[in-house]
Amino acid sequence: MTRYRFLFAQLARHKWAYSTGILAIFATNLMTVSVPGYLKEAIDFLSNNPQGQDQTHLRHVLTMILLLALAVVGVRTLSRVMFFNPGRRVEAEVKNRLFEKLTHLEKNYHDKNEVGAIISRLQNDITGLRLLAGFGIMQFFNILSALSLTPYMMWQLSPELTLFCVLPVVLVFGLVRFGMSYMVAHMHLRQSRLQELSGFIVSSLSGVEVVKGFSLEGWTAGRFNGQNDRLIDETLKISLLRSFLMPILGNLENILKVLVLTLGGYYVIQHQFSIGELTEFIAYAALLTHPIMGLGWLTTLYQQGMVGIDSIETILKQETPRQDLKRHPQPTQLFEQGLVVDNLSFAYPGGEPLLRGISFTIKPGQTLGILGKIGSGKTTLVNCLNGHLPVGAGQIRLGSEELVNLHPADLRQVIRTVSQEVFLFSDSVKNNILFGAQGDLSDQELLAIVQKSALKDEVARFPLGLDTLVGERGIMLSGGQKQRIALARALAAKTGLLILDNVLSAVDYETERFLLSQILKRDTAQSLLIVSHRVRALESADQILVLDQGQVVQQGRHANLIEQPGIYQSTWALQQEGSLAKH
Ligand SMILES: Nc1ncnc2c1ncn2[C@@H]1O[C@H](COP(=O)(O)OP(=O)(O)OP(=O)(O)O)[C@@H](O)[C@H]1O
Ligand SMILES: [Mg+2]
Known part of the structure; x- marks a missing residue:
């Protein structure tokens, strides 16, 4: 339940964009399902009027189809923007919150969790949330409107034929659901493999000097290969399942066409259906397959999003007990x-x-x-x-x-x-010192601190003086220089x-x-x-x-x-x- 609460809280911030998107999606589907009706009219007109006399009606019908097609392009684009942009914003907002939380977490948390695994959560696991909050929500409303409007139009034409089409749809959907539960289990595994691998990359690259110094390149590469193999195993299982399910979903359209042509063709022979009506029905059946395929996607996106939210929440739920404490007045x-x-x-x-x-x-x-x-x-x-x-x-x-x-x-x-x-940030010497200051320091104050920390002569020798960049974690500096910059940072503000x-x-x-x-x-x-x-x-x-x-x-x-x-x-x-x- 908390996962839903989390998701809705994120979505609620963009309620206007989502509301516009929902309206646009319904409009798109409404326009899409009106095209087959015009198609029917055009075909019936042609079959009843083979000499082609008085084509005004036909021209009107064709203009409508064209206008609808153009309008669908515009409204569908609008709906995508209205869903995708908030999806990306949600990702960015949650990322900010996660990072802020991570900076507040206690030493014990950071001692227990590898940096690489945290990076993986922040970069990979959050993708699931973005896809769910963008594409997923859009698919949800798309499917909702398509699966209510299309069957309704089909039902108007022929209730029996509609029921006939439901059977393969239900079967395929059942198969997809079954496949998805297998897929989700492997997605979880894949996520933890990604975290492991990312942890390994960070630790071996930050200790690359040790790796080289002790000739551990082969050993490290071997371990990396092993972990990468385990990751690829999971990825392949997921894509194998996808490769199996997608053609089934893709061919649902053809299965439906065969069914509709068989029974609908019989109706045409019996004169219960016109050719135009049969065409209209086939067009609806084709429209039906897209949301069914979408339903497959949606279940995957949903699961992936939930796995992502779980992973994000493991960080957000960590306690930062001392955050609730009041600030001291002085x-x-x-x-x-x-x-x-x-x-x-x-x-x-x-x-x-x-x-x-x-x-x-x-x-x-x-x-x-x-x-x-x-x-x-x-x-x-x-x-x-x-x-x-x-x-x-x-x-x-x-x-x-x-x-x-x-x-x-x-x-x-x-x-x-x-x-x-x-620890030095990969920034200039000056900024590394100023991180410690509360408020601005004048150049004179800064120079006094540099002098006090016995850095003056060395800084004068640095190519850009205080503006020299120290490299990743201060890699360009000697151990003693790093220590003195850290000391200067502590001296940049008064303390007890x-x-x-x-x-x-x-x-x-x-x-x-x-x-x-x-x-x-x-x-x-x-x-x-x-x-x-x-x-x-x-x-x-x-x-x-x-x-x-x-x-x-x-x-x-x-x-x-x-x-x-x-x-x-x-x-x-x-x-x-x-x-x-x-x-
Ligand atoms: N995060 C940690 N989790 C568990 N044990 C730890 C942790 N950090 C340090 N220790 C253990 O606590 C003991 C004391 O470590 P500490 O770093 O306080 O020693 P120290 O006196 O500062 O040593 P040094 O002179 O090398 O700096 C060590 O045996 C170390 O293994
Ligand atoms: Mg110590």
Whole structure:
């Protein structure tokens, strides 16, 4: 039922176009079914008047047929425009909604769903909706009017002959229905094969360097072939069925003609029917086959559309719980009392608790450092703090406000994250930085940010300076340059807490020092949370947490921690040796 509600809601937006289309379709069919009547008159006139005297009536009849034919062309064109255009609009509108929804969905959804499969839903599955909302709806009204008007005209001429024609129509329709249920099952399969293939294409092309680096071309091509074969299997099954059904539908016209000629011919011999009437009836029978064929199409379009709607709804129905939350009147004040983490625990869906019993406070103006081995849960903690991962009630608070109750937009304004895995849009350096700004930045402000992010010299060397395009995901840049552009993006607006998750890992010692000195000025962020493997980056923090297997195992300032035996001390000692060895 919800599928219909969804469909009608989309169609209702274009009710005027559809209403005009429906009127045009009825007009077309009305005109089409009046042609055989004129045909009958012309033929009967000719057979009753073989000498061809007084042809005014004949001329009148022929003019009418011609005018009707011309009018049908015009009105049918109008009806197609009135159905097809809204169909395309519905597709575009739903696509917009889907994309917007996808940008709001939580990290967990994106972790579970491959990009390629989502693209396939957005590009392929939606086609079913477009066809249904355009061609399908048009066929529906076309069939409705044709299948009511044509049999009515046939009935007027001869009820017995009409009933005689119904039999093959019902048989063929039954066959089509049967075939369609088989087809639908395979359409579902084909859709999921398409999603699989699309997922595979995206993942292998985005990792094409790895594929080449490890000489995996053959293996990848083999897997692609396998998946493509499975897709083609389904496609062939569907087209085989179509190839079987279409000729049956196409030949229905001939079957009907044979029936009408047999029984109708008998009526003519018996003088119950004129030749003109027989011609008229045959013309109706021919008109009848098109909507019957259309009915076959319509059932396919209907099924395909419903499969598409199901697939679209799996995205639209995903919950975005925090979207309903109210905006805070003054989000900038949210960080006035700092951030409190109270006994935070977190588990990924279906997994063991990864973070356990974590508690700390970051006051405005403070810097918190987090050190931990690879996989100790640092990024997971960061994603809990910035709201990317759902946390339990009462575990994280900003003053008196619970983090879970904050609108995502407010939260993004008050907590900004430069994540470990940098993402750049394929746009210019400048635009990649400005994505982070709230409102416009003057050229001077932008240059100040570029300077602060240690990008100034490099940007000066780029061929088009700040307007240089960074390529797909920043492919034209080095890892360190990407990280600093992401940092610049975070510095483009003032915030309460700035989180840097391993951001300084890809830069050299000098640059790291410079960046730290700039960030520690805290003129864009009131407080800082620096996650790092390197003790050096944390030395000046007001408080440092050492994370191990999702728990805080040590806590304090640098001076105390290097005195205590433990991870911090040993990491420090190792890194001291490393840097001594370098100098
Ligand atoms: N989306 C996810 N679903 C399930 N498990 C995950 C997910 N993301 C991370 N993990 C697991 O959580 C653990 C901690 O990962 P996390 O990224 O938080 O570590 P980290 O301390 O940031 O490591 P690194 O220093 O390498 O950045 C890892 O064992 C990882 O396998
Ligand atoms: Mg990490």
